[in-house]
Amino acid sequence: MKDIVPPPPGIVRNDAFEIQSLFQRNVMPTYGRLDLVLSHGSGSQLWDVAGKRYLDFGGGVAVCSLGHAPAAITEALVEQSRKLIHCSNYYYHAPQGRLAEALVNLIGPGKCFFSNSGAEANEGLFKLARKFGQEEGRFEIITALNSFHGRTLAAIAATGQEKIKKGFYPAVAGFRHVPYNDLAAARAAISPATAAILIEGIQGESGVTPATAEYLLGLRALCNEKNLLLLYDGVQCGHFRTGRFQSYQRILEGVPGGEMFRPDAISMAKSLGGGFPMGAFWVRAPHADLLSAGTHGSTYGGNPLGCAVALKILSVIQHEQLDQNARATGEFFQTGLQALVTRYPEIFREVRGLGLMIGLELSADHALLNAPGKAAALRFTNSLQAAGMLVIPTGTHVIRFLPALNLRRAEVEEGLQMIAAVAAELAVG
């Protein structure tokens, strides 16, 4: 006869711990992840597996253009998946053709190629530049220091940050880096082998630095003069984030000659798919057929699901005037942040950006914030997370806000209060 033993105490479920251990055991440690296990979201709100609510001002790093779990995307996915989920690029289908037309209408005469990510879209730009210069033996692409263009071998070669290339040499040949917003440096870097110049409209990973109007117009004139392609990485700063479809349209607003400006090619991704992995690049009319049949391709690029989603996102942005929202809510947010910079000069150095692409630079002098062991940007990000707000740290001293384009004013007010609370704590600290 067995003793009657009481059942063991119920194990307290700790999903966060269990999920994190799954990662530790099975997922490569390529990301410096924050201590947060997410469960679900709605609009600009997210909940972790323990039920705590967060305001999401990172937007999946500029991806979730309509916020989390938007009904419009769910509907587009369901509707399209009932018809055709995948279609090889051996054939034609409506969503890809319609999306290409929509992008051409937004940018200008030209053609599109579809990829699955930003790095792949940039890869297309590199191949375009090589094809463009091939017969004359030109292949070099000038890019900017502190840029970010993705993680493939060519994209890290294009990226002007040593930390991203380290460990992966030899680099793909043919990239030269020059200081951003420095037209004379770009001119000086041109060699007989140069085929193109590639810049971001607003450098994101380096702490949110917009190109100046003079730089954009100067690069256009320089590329015309030297017969180079002007390539524009709009992966992070594009898709209405600044209030206009592409950031150059916003930067050049009201600038004489600005309406005439157009790069020769533009890469897109992130907000384009709103969370569905997709990328694209647009090429201006005279060069749009350079990548001819058989020269470039992608199995999933331009698949019906992704294109249906991207089309739906464009129509929601248009119907709900989210370009105007990005501009107005972004300005409201920047004004609020500026007030905090003025109130806490010992904590904040500067706020910069356009629309809903904003960087807040932290002071390098504040002792507590700059205590050894952790970068100030990460420390501030951790404190904001504890307060219930998610942001993206970049570099050592900048936190980035890249929220959904349908972010509400009330959410901005709540977010500002959280930032103010963290600052107040540091100020007495």
Ligand SMILES: *Cc1c(COP(=O)(O)O)cnc(C)c1O
């Ligand atoms: C995110 C990003 C990329 C790379 O996009 P992936 O989809 O991660 O490949 C390229 N350029 C810029 C400016 C980006 O912000």
